[in-house]
Amino acid sequence: MAMTDLTPVKPQESELLVVTGMSGAGRSTAANALEDHGWYVVENLPPQMLSTLAELVARTPQALPKLAVVVDVRGKAFFADIRDSLNMLAASGISYRVLFLDADDDTLVRRFEQGRRPHPLQGDGRMLDGIAAERELLAQLRDAADVVIDTSKRNVHELASQVTELFSDSGPVVLRLTVMSFGFKYGLPVDANYVADVRFIPNPHWVPQLRPHTGLDKDVSDFVLVDNNANEFVGRYVRALExxxxxxxxxxxxxxxxxxxxxxxKHRSVAVAVELAKRLAQLPRVAVSTRHRDLGRE
Incomplete structure (x- = not known):
């Protein structure tokens, strides 16, 4: 007679994702992408109702296993309470994550002008006044967010793809890393947790036959990584990150x-990012993707 497994079955836990960020940074696009991949999305929820909704979902996780709540600043007085609402969730033992969408001022202004809409906080002032007020209001929430996505250089399809990549998988949650190459001359990535400077490596730009190519090409990659300092750097950096x-x-x-x-x-950062991603992907419970922010720019 077969033995019965009496191991208690762990109840299914619901996932709660709070989607917020700057107006014009892509909250609607993110919400649509989440909805396409099985999330139940509630938009424009007053923050005071967040803990009540989360408690209802926590009691019956099978009904809404993946809940995304989109919160914005159209009700400024309401939004000021969001930190208290999130603190209440944590105190109640309800697990949640915060996705914050951001973009630079020029991009936000351009998007509002294209849509012929005023900024929700500009009142009788300029659009930039409204953006500045919103940044101040959101500063602490941005600092505490689990994921910050800068959408300045992303179109709606690229943003939807990244949201899908981050939040569509089921099963045990692993640590998801994005290894991003970039050019210092175009500015630091605002959504980076760590920044590595590889300008100490000999530059393929000064080799005529390599200059037209990129770090994705084998000849450039070999030139960059054959340098012992580069290989030693990548190995030590991975060990330091563990x-x-x-x-x-x-x-x-x-x-x-x-x-x-x-x-x-174009050259060194791309080659090193690809190699770094390969080595990080060998670590347990880590999923790695690469992105080359400035590849193709002149």
Whole structure:
């Protein structure tokens, strides 16, 4: 007679994702992408109702296993209470994550002008006044977010793809890393958790036959990585990140962006980012993707 497994079955836990960020940064696009992949999305929920809704979902996780709540600043007085609402969730033992969408001022202004809409906080002032007020209001929430996505250089399809990549998988949550190459001459990535400077590596730009190619090409990659300092750097950097990544897991942080920069973001940073991603992907419970922010720019 077969023995009965009496091991208690762990109840299914619901996932709660709070989607917020700057007006015009892509909250609607993110919400649509989440909805396409099985999330139940509630938009424009007053923050005071957040803990009540979360408690209802926690009691019956099978009914709404994946709930995303989109919160914005159209009700400024309501939004001021969101930190208290999130603190109440934590005190109640309800697990949640915060996705914050951001973009630079020029991009936000352009998007509002294209849509012929005023900023919700500009009142009788300029659009930039409204953007500045919103940044101040959201500063603490942005600092505490689990994931920050800068949408300045992303179109709606690229943003939807990244949201899908981050939040569509089911099963045990692993640590998801994005290794991003970039060029210092175009500015630091605002959504990077760590930044590595690889401008110490000999530059293929000064080799005529390599200049037209990129770090994705084998001849450039070989030129960059054959340098002993480059290989030693990548190996040591991975080892230095291992306790950091383990700490992220302990703190229930599931997403991080590691940026690798050279002068223009075409040769050295691209080759090193690809190699770094390969080595990080060999670590247990880590999923790695690459992004080359400035590749193709002149």
């Amino acid at each position: 306790p950091v990544l383990e700490g992220y897991r302990r703190e229930n942080k599931h997403y991080a962006t590691i940026a690798v920069g050279c002068t223009g973001g």
